[in-house]
Amino acid sequence: MLAIDQPFHADSQQAVDLVPSRYALRIGEIDAMVISDGVLPLPTATMATNADPADLANWLDHMFMPPDAFDWPLNVMVARSAKQTILIDAGLGGQFSGFPRAGQFPQRLASAGIPLESVTDVIITHMHMDHVGGLLVPGVKERLRKDVRIHVNATEVAFWTSPDFSRTVMPKPVPAVLRSTATSFYSEYRDRLHVFDDTKEVAPGVVVRHTGGHTPGHSVVDLISGGERLTFAGDAMFPVGFDHPEWHNGFEHDPEKSARVRIGLFRELAENRGLLVAAHLPFPSVGRVAVDGDVFRWVPVIWDY
Template sequence: MDLDNTSHSAGHSPEELVPSRYALKIGEIDVMVVSDGVLPLPGAMLAHNADPAVRAAWLKDMFLPSDAFDWALNVVVVRSGSQTILVDAGLGFDPQLNLPRAGQLTKRLEAAGIDLGSVTDVVLTHMHMDHVGGLIVDGVKERLRPDLRIHVAASEIEFWESPDFSRVAMPPGFPDALRAAAKRFTKEYQNHLRTFEEKHEVAPGVVVTRTGGHTPGHSVVRVASGGDRLMFAGDAVFTVGFEHPDWYNGFEHDPAEAARVRVRLLQELAKTRSLLVATHLPFPSIGHVAVDGDAFRWVPVYWDY
């Protein structure tokens, strides 16, 4: 599999009218961002601690509707040496939530020429259903390698044994769906789990590190080769988080800590000039971070055709 070549294929299936994968090189490591679709959510989910008028003004300035908008869902495939690593697994399918435009990962991996059976490792930034759901879709587990390794922070597994939703601000139905997805995932993949405490090298140049905040075991993945660096930040960074890093996202289980983590990571990215990819930044979500006064500025990369 050549991730660089697959991203430049001229053909698209008739139903795919927009690009859904983008490949790049980080030194000698192949990286591909794959879109799992979009997740429509209320605008208030961006910042439930912000003044509604200020939040509405930000949405207007961004040419976004005030009531709801589409959150991107991105995952990453990394090839380092003999290992093919899937970072997060998308939403999968939950008919109770009526989210038909998400859960596209399996077919988009296939369109990119990536066989599920070639994946040697999965890294989970955390266990929200839009990050593990693709692994619990009927028929997926049977297509995976029997020796598949799934890397996740030990504190994340522990948290979902009895999750605390007291500080979130989610739409109705989501806490129950999240709880059910995490429980099913843990049951089905118990024998594949490889837990770590704070940091773990998954493959040469691919390191996962626990940050906490969004969930207790939330983690980011750093990829480094030669002089190139990229961070997949999971749900630590959202579109609004550059200008307003102190705004609380509705899915954050510890919002104050999540804000501290967000600032720390954005400062690191600005200092190191590393590339950033995150789950809910608009596809392909590849860019740099610059300091802008007391906040930050998002600088998307130019697409390389």
């Protein structure tokens, strides 16, 4: 049963967002919360680089989306298991100036009543700027515990020493910022990194596992407790992927493998009936996946107040 979980208290003294920016739920004995880092505008061409432009245009029109640009949702998660508080990804931070609707994670974490000082572990699904940039915001590192454990896949760390963008289709300024952000993240936090190869149980019922595809070390996080489960899928899927899982996203470093990973996760979620949250599905992105012929269907949960 989904419920607003009482251990996560909002500070009534904080400014109130005009729209909801956090959604709490419980997975068995694990408390979880999805937090919106805001939205980032991107050109629609990045959404399906191998699709016929007319097909993409038709899909956008069908979804009542504008033809040239779209708002890219940014979601992070927090989970509490036993005595650990785990942050899953950290949002954009200030890596791109001029986008005031993105990079909201630090203040929204605070308004949810979750001090940075309480975070014992951070799981990074991959080292793109919109997943590690929030850790580079001034004042964040200083407030994190000295013994905070930052979990990231070993292949991911190795990849960003000399990243390959040859198969991506990104706006021209993006690769340089991705590279510099990953370098800054590693430089700032290398002494706190806990690298893993295939899977790692970070806390009771909180397991990170390597998928590859989107980046070579891309990983997803499973919350499993009391017969319930939720998968935070990072960048393994995007809104268009349910109707067209074979379409490639411009930010994927290995597009073909990304499609295989996406389809595999969709089938897994349809079979186990677990909840799905992803970094770039519309907030709060909590829902389930159903198989519908040759495509998949996104079934959002009904919000529980």
